[in-house]
Amino acid sequence: MSALLAFRPLFAPHARGFLLALVLSIVGVGAGILLLGVSGWFLTAASLTTLGAAFNLFGPSAAVRGLSFLRIGARYGEKLAGHDATLRTLGTIRAWTFRRMLPRVSPADRAVRRGDLVSRLTADVDALDTVFLLAIGPLLASLAVGVGLFVALHHLLPQAAPIYAAGSLAAGLLVPLGLAIVGRSGGAAIRAASADLRAAALDGVDGHADLIAFGRADEAASDVSARAGRLGALRRRQCRRAAIGSAAVQFLAGATGLGVLLAGLAALESGTIGGPLLAGLVLAVLGSFEGSALILRGTSRLGEAQEAARRLRDLADRLPAIVEPAAPSCLPEGGSLACEWVTFGFDPARPVLRDVCLTVGTGEHVAIRGPSGSGKSALLHLFLRLSDPQGGRVLVSGIDVRRCGLSALRSRVAFLEQDAPVFLDTVRGNLLLGCPKARDEELWSTLEQVRLAPLVRSMPLGLDTPLGEAGRTLSAGEARRLCLARVLLSPAEILVLDEPTSGLDRQTEAAFLDDIAATCAGRTVVLATHADLPAGAFDRTFKLVNGGLVQEP
Numbered sequence: 001m002s003a004l005l006a007f008r009p010l011f012a013p014h015a016r017g018f019l020l021a022l023v024l025s026i027v028g029v030g031a032g033i034l035l036l037g038v039s040g041w042f043l044t045a046a047s048l049t050t051l052g053a054a055f056n057l058f059g060p061s062a063a064v065r066g067l068s069f070l071r072i073g074a075r076y077g078e079k080l081a082g083h084d085a086t087l088r089t090l091g092t093i094r095a096w097t098f099r100r101m102l103p104r105v106s107p108a109d110r111a112v113r114r115g116d117l118v119s120r121l122t123a124d125v126d127a128l129d130t131v132f133l134l135a136i137g138p139l140l141a142s143l144a145v146g147v148g149l150f151v152a153l154h155h156l157l158p159q160a161a162p163i164y165a166a167g168s169l170a171a172g173l174l175v176p177l178g179l180a181i182v183g184r185s186g187g188a189a190i191r192a193a194s195a196d197l198r199a200a201a202l203d204g205v206d207g208h209a210d211l212i213a214f215g216r217a218d219e220a221a222s223d224v225s226a227r228a229g230r231l232g233a234l235r236r237r238q239c240r241r242a243a244i245g246s247a248a249v250q251f252l253a254g255a256t257g258l259g260v261l262l263a264g265l266a267a268l269e270s271g272t273i274g275g276p277l278l279a280g281l282v283l284a285v286l287g288s289f290e291g292s293a294l295i296l297r298g299t300s301r302l303g304e305a306q307e308a309a310r311r312l313r314d315l316a317d318r319l320p321a322i323v324e325p326a327a328p329s330c331l332p333e334g335g336s337l338a339c340e341w342v343t344f345g346f347d348p349a350r351p352v353l354r355d356v357c358l359t360v361g362t363g364e365h366v367a368i369r370g371p372s373g374s375g376k377s378a379l380l381h382l383f384l385r386l387s388d389p390q391g392g393r394v395l396v397s398g399i400d401v402r403r404c405g406l407s408a409l410r411s412r413v414a415f416l417e418q419d420a421p422v423f424l425d426t427v428r429g430n431l432l433l434g435c436p437k438a439r440d441e442e443l444w445s446t447l448e449q450v451r452l453a454p455l456v457r458s459m460p461l462g463l464d465t466p467l468g469e470a471g472r473t474l475s476a477g478e479a480r481r482l483c484l485a486r487v488l489l490s491p492a493e494i495l496v497l498d499e500p501t502s503g504l505d506r507q508t509e510a511a512f513l514d515d516i517a518a519t520c521a522g523r524t525v526v527l528a529t530h531a532d533l534p535a536g537a538f539d540r541t542f543k544l545v546n547g548g549l550v551q552e553p
């Protein structure tokens, strides 16, 4: 429960909407109970009235109509206000989780599953809708209305008041509580199975071309259906428990109604209550159990909401992968980079880089080559502080990156990642990520530099052409060049490029590397590549072997 309670501050800004929904819910449930009570009283009184005796039909029938309209209106309003406040709260929780997640999920952490993250941000956040709509709201409304009916019974039929109190407390509190306790482990299992299914489905969708090519599509499909079957079985078990709870509430409603009726009949015989009022009270008592059924729906899913809240907190409460200094140092002007005796390993016991020393002056262009897996990307990551070295220091403009504010550092150093993504946006939207204020002329001249301008010109909407998910409407090489253009557009003084020419044909690759001297003139460039470098394209080239950096002749 503490995981759920920890989200209280995110519910607080929407408290007015929840309060309105609660008031309307009390009005709706109260009007429903009164409607049954007045109708029972009215019908009994009308049937007991002998022909010709005076009976005012108008008042009660108007009350019945009025109460029906009030009930409908209040229910509609409650749904509107409750869902509106809930959806706004879920939006707040989703944005909060996303903001907290980004710095806490290290790009280097191979244990992180994308499908699981997506599942947390979507399904787990959605599971929290239960909290107010199905659990707290109906519980408070039933409590308020139950207290009102208890007070009325206490005055009109005192013998029935304790019977009603016992029956309604058992139906409104004990049964839901029991269901919540029993459903707790089931809820956790459902959340885990649901996350597992989503992750497996995402894996399958991502890799469907390979699965088809290797003839494994059927296997993947049956794996997904086995997981879906497991989730289905858990949900069926949850529904069975909820149905048993519902039956218990129905039984308690019937038993309480019967108890109130028996107590009422004794009072009727002794003449302390009239027949019509008794009929009205019995029906009102039966009607008041309607709220308990709603509470049950909520509590049967509360275990799931609790587990969802735990999973979200688990993500949000992780220590950030990289901790910013409390008082960051100002980055002086300049685009120099340096590594001083840097040792780094994803597993500190097995360093990838050992005592690496490198100094790159402002405006210098340096290329780093080396066999696959030699640690080129790992080295480049250190310049952006995506990881911290276990030994030595990394300096940007003469300042240890651990003393810099991360946003200042990352606006000084632009980075082309090895698998940089094309976002689900237009060509322009993708480019403006690198420089939000860039004018169209700048976009076009950068597209010329990466030799994409003819392609974009041929697109139906030019810069405003939407690109499919992950740039699926582009070839791999075109997508790569678009990401490269984004980095070139950035005003950062230092460009760190990891395999910028991967996916490009030889001719374009050679032309691009040749052009770097001109296109990046004045800016510092550190580039990791497997490509053959055109003579004179870089000021210095290094080779990374056995964790050490060796300058090439």
Ligand SMILES: Nc1ncnc2c1ncn2[C@@H]1O[C@H](COP(=O)(O)OP(=O)(O)OP(=O)(O)O)[C@@H](O)[C@H]1O
Residues within 6 Å of the ligand: 107, 108, 109, 110, 346, 347, 352, 370, 371, 372, 373, 374, 375, 376, 377, 378, 379, 418
């Ligand atoms: N996130 C990670 N967690 C653990 N080990 C990793 C991680 N990323 C890379 N490695 C390992 O660290 C070593 C260096 O990887 P890195 O990606 O820096 O090599 P690289 O020289 O850039 O290779 P390539 O040229 O193939 O891109 C490799 O042995 C790799 O398996």
